Amino acid sequence: MNAPSQGLTAQERKARRERQFARVDELRRQLADAEDELRAIVVDDRRAGVLTKDLIADTGWSHDTIATILKRAGVVGGKNAPRKPPADS
Secondary structure: OOOOOOOOOOOHHHHHHHHHHHHHHHHHHHHHHHHHHHHHHHHHHHHOOOOOOOOHHHHHHHHHHHHHHHOOOOOOOOOOOOOOOOOOO
């Protein structure tokens, strides 16, 4: 937590708020970019046969969230969806 603003001028307080807002805004942009990348990875992995239940476990997203991401990407689920290849034994 930052130090109290006692002893700061109004201009210094405003500058401090603006710096912090800029930092928060940049972190939001970074988060959005990272989530976009993760969505693309999820779509690629599903197309490669990774099961939806595994995507849910790995991302922590709900089934509805994963389904929405896949639907927007044109990846259709259901019985005809790609499956993991059987393990070689």
